[in-house]
Amino acid sequence: MKVGRCPKSQPADPQPATIVALTVGVNVIMIRVAQKSRRTGRSKRKGVDTMRSWKENGMRVLMLVLFAALLVTGCSGPAGSPAADLVIRGGQLLDMTSDEPRLRPIKGLVVSGGKIVRIIAADSSEELPNAPEVIEAGTNIVMPGLIDAHIHFRLGVPEPALHYGVTTVMDTGPCGAPCGDDPNAFIIGHAKTVNAPDADGPTMYYTGNKLDGPDGIEALEIYRLQSLEEIPEKIDELVQLGASGIKVEENLPPEYRRKIMEEANRRGLPVVGHSRDARESISVGMKFIEHMNPIARSVATDLEKAAKEADPSDQMDFSKVEEFIQLMVEEEVYLNPTLLGRYGAMSPWAQEFYEEDQQLLETELFAKVPKEIAARYLDRGRPARDMSPEEKAKREKGYANVQRFIREFSEQGGLLLAATDMGNSRMPGIAIHREMQLFVDAGVASYKALLGATRYPAEMMKKADLIGTLEEGKQADILVLGSNPADDIAASKDLRYVIRKGKIVRAP
Numbered sequence: 277m278k279v280g281r282c283p284k285s286q287p288a289d290p291q292p293a294t295i296v297a298l299t300v301g302v303n304v305i306m307i308r309v310a311q312k313s314r315r316t317g318r319s320k321r322k323g324v325d326t327m328r329s330w331k332e333n334g335m336r337v338l339m340l341v342l343f344a345a346l347l348v349t350g351c352s353g354p355a356g357s358p359a360a361d362l363v364i365r366g367g368q369l370l371d372m373t374s375d376e377p378r379l380r381p382i383k384g385l386v387v388s389g390g391k392i393v394r395i396i397a398a399d400s401s402e403e404l405p406n407a408p409e410v411i412e413a414g415t416n417i418v419m420p421g422l423i424d425a426h427i428h429f430r431l432g433v434p435e436p437a438l439h440y441g442v443t444t445v446m447d448t449g450p451c452g453a454p455c456g457d458d459p460n461a462f463i464i465g466h467a468k469t470v471n472a473p474d475a476d477g478p479t480m481y482y483t484g485n486k487l488d489g490p491d492g493i494e495a496l497e498i499y500r501l502q503s504l505e506e507i508p509e510k511i512d513e514l515v516q517l518g519a520s521g522i523k524v525e526e527n528l529p530p531e532y533r534r535k536i537m538e539e540a541n542r543r544g545l546p547v548v549g550h551s552r553d554a555r556e557s558i559s560v561g562m563k564f565i566e567h568m569n570p571i572a573r574s575v576a577t578d579l580e581k582a583a584k585e586a587d588p589s590d591q592m593d594f595s596k597v598e599e600f601i602q603l604m605v606e607e608e609v610y611l612n613p614t615l616l617g618r619y620g621a622m623s624p625w626a627q628e629f630y631e632e633d634q635q636l637l638e639t640e641l642f643a644k645v646p647k648e649i650a651a652r653y654l655d656r657g658r659p660a661r662d663m664s665p666e667e668k669a670k671r672e673k674g675y676a677n678v679q680r681f682i683r684e685f686s687e688q689g690g691l692l693l694a695a696t697d698m699g700n701s702r703m704p705g706i707a708i709h710r711e712m713q714l715f716v717d718a719g720v721a722s723y724k725a726l727l728g729a730t731r732y733p734a735e736m737m738k739k740a741d742l743i744g745t746l747e748e749g750k751q752a753d754i755l756v757l758g759s760n761p762a763d764d765i766a767a768s769k770d771l772r773y774v775i776r777k778g779k780i781v782r783a784p
């Protein structure tokens with residue numbers, strides 16, 4: 277596999293001759309225009325003169341533009357094909373459009389202007405155009421870039437995120453007091469930097485300030501609503517600041533949550549974030565449940581007891597679960613369990629993840645991670661050793677219940693999101709691969725885990741017209757992998773190329 281550069285490594289078939297012919301053509305036309313102009317001589321009528329020189333200059337400009345365009349696209353292919361910036365030649369397409377894994381060999385994929393302009397089937401007679409950059413994909417897997425729909429931007433997040441194939445993120449709550457006195461300004465400023473065309477980071481969407489109820493959490497990054505009337509105005513204010521979604525906290529009275537849902541729906545914005553009780557949130561129209569504790573509080577054996585606990589996952593009553601999953605599936609609720617954040621340190625991978633984090637934090641890729649944040653990443657991932665036997669038993673039971681819940685949820689068509697909370701407490705970039713691994717450990721099909729990092733988050737974020745699948749017209753956020761992650765989820769890390777908006781940002 278290699279990146280070719282036309283014309284050096286990709287000699288363009290008809291082009292050199294065409295260029296010569298056209299160069300000659302342009303010159304002939306321009307000479308003729310000039311001769312005609314000389315023959316006519318200077319007209320005494322100024323108007324006509326101006327008109328003619330405008331025509332001549334216009335003609336020259338037009339010819340020069342045509343000539344320049346030809347030079348630029350000098351290695352583009354057959355007439356009529358779009359001018360390509362990048363061509364992926366060969367490959368097996370895992371476009372993520374289907375509900376079950378579907379892999380199909382392709383002749384290639386054409387990128388122009390940051391978009392996928394053409395996907396050519398393997399058996400098509402259509403020729404691939406040449407392009408300044410060519411990736412020879414052979415039998416590699418070609419799939420959409422990953423989307424992490426739940427991050428908290430911190431310094432040191434963008435570079436590893438992109439390196440690990442995350443081409444889009446959604447920040448769902450800006451850093452508070454430790455990052456200055458204006459959390460919205462903090463996230464807007466960083467979004468500008470990260471979203472610049474040449475930035476070394478994923479495309480970043482954000483929610484800005486979190487919304488909570490009158491008795492909600494007191495924190496700089498949380499806005500406590502004091503009345504229902506205030507909601508439309510507050511949402512408009514966030515939209516003005518560039519918010520692509522609304523983040524809610526768990527202490528919102530149901531009527532506040534319902535009003536937020538109505539106002540956000542009216543503006544086409546997703547609402548993400550915390551709930552106290554998942555059933556209550558779903559009943560007022562919420563389509564996103566973050567973490568597993570609000571689920572556990574809805575299906576616990578003793579609801580009153582569970583309501584008072586931070587994480588009553590160990591108390592799930594599975595005779596209540598089937599009906600609850602049905603409700604979530606019918607209501608098309610996205611579930612973002614954040615397994616890595618809550619249970620990663622108890623998983624069989626804990627030691628391996630922990631050692632890997634220690635090594636990674638020493639590398640150049642993670643060099644921008646501030647020391648105190650690095651310490652937090654390590655601390656949160658530390659394998660859970662120092663627990664009382666009771667605490668250990670409770671957490672193990674909780675994890676087993678959560679695993680069973682998400683397996684059944686996925687099997688019944690539930691929309692699982694592999695979004696990670698990275699930046700806040702989880703190692704950027706690598707987190708999404710681990711979250712998918714934990715899904716698979718729970719019994720979720722690898723392909724469903726991948727959907728939770730591609731098409732599902734795109735749909736949840738209401739960005740499915742742009743990202744999440746590989747289709748003509750979509751943004752060219754593309755991964756080229758050495759092996760198929762739909763067969764074995766560990767292959768999601770077998771990255772050869774990462775392409776963001778049509779630009780190669782990682783190559784072997």
Ligand SMILES: [Zn+2]
Nearest residue numbers: 426428697700
């Ligand atoms: Zn979070």
